[in-house]
Amino acid sequence: GNSVTQMEGPVTLSEEAFLTINCTYTATGYPSLFWYVQYPGEGLQLLLKATKADDKGSNKGFEATYRKETTSFHLEKGSVQVSDSAVYFCALPARNSGNTPLVFGKGTRLSVIA
Amino acid sequence: EAEVAQSPRYKITEKSQAVAFWCDPISGHATLYWYRQILGQGPELLVQFQDESVVDDSQLPKDRFSAERLKGVDSTLKIQPAELGDSAMYLCASSLDKRSSGNTIYFGEGSWLTVV
Numbered sequence: 001g002n003s004v005t006q007m008e009g010p011v012t013l014s015e016e017a018f019l020t021i022n023c024t025y026t027a028t029g030y031p032s033l034f035w036y037v038q039y040p041g042e043g044l045q046l047l048l049k050a051t052k053a054d055d056k057g058s059n060k061g062f063e064a065t066y067r068k069e070t071t072s073f074h075l076e077k078g079s080v081q082v083s084d085s086a087v088y089f090c091a092l093p094a095r096n097s098g099n100t101p102l103v104f105g106k107g108t109r110l111s112v113i114a
Numbered sequence: 115e116a117e118v119a120q121s122p123r124y125k126i127t128e129k130s131q132a133v134a135f136w137c138d139p140i141s142g143h144a145t146l147y148w149y150r151q152i153l154g155q156g157p158e159l160l161v162q163f164q165d166e167s168v169v170d171d172s173q174l175p176k177d178r179f180s181a182e183r184l185k186g187v188d189s190t191l192k193i194q195p196a197e198l199g200d201s202a203m204y205l206c207a208s209s210l211d212k213r214s215s216g217n218t219i220y221f222g223e224g225s226w227l228t229v230v
Contacts, residue, residue: 104156
């Protein structure tokens with residue numbers, strides 16, 4: 001099945017710094033790719049998604065571009081805020097056809113300090 | 115905005131006792147998932163339902179875990195007997211389209227289980 005690898009954390013940044021969290025995937029074909037965010041004590045929320053190669057997903061100042069050449073979907077934000085402190089998960093469908101669950105990376109914890 | 119509802123939010127139980135979690139997915143969502151998230155790790159699928167049928171329970175420890183979705187709406191996940199290693203967050207999620215991959219999955223707030 002498909003799988004995803006994301007950079008290990010924790011990542012600690014100062015407010016207004018640039019953020020990159022790396023994610024690479026292994027899959028047959030070109031599945032949709034997702035970033036989810038989990039705030040302390042809560043469930044996961046969809047942050048952004050891209051459904052085909054070269055697509056850029058964006059939300060709340062975060063962006064990620066689907067790069068089939070490098071099988072990557074890195075998450076970026078130009079200027080992080082304290083409120084962005086959370087755990088970020090890269091995900092993709094377990095298989096490329098049928099009704100399939102998402103598989104998740106191990107998560108990257110981001111701490112933003114004022 | 116519609117949400118996936120879960121209860122209880124927190125549960126402390128003694129080893130060897132039974133525990134149950136309930137989930138009500140977003141209205142109209144055909145697919146329901148139960149994931150387990152151990153502290154510091156990503157969620158891992160336990161069981162997937164499409165309507166009232168189990169689609170995938172290959173990772174469900176069936177000697178102690180059971181799940182049902184009798185009317186194809188809400189669902190219950192049960193653990194009996196609970197073991198110390200079951201301490202985790204149990205996440206319920208749902209998605210709308212039952213025909214294709216790449217659907218967005220929507221998660222509930224999760225149920226924290228501590229086994230003592």
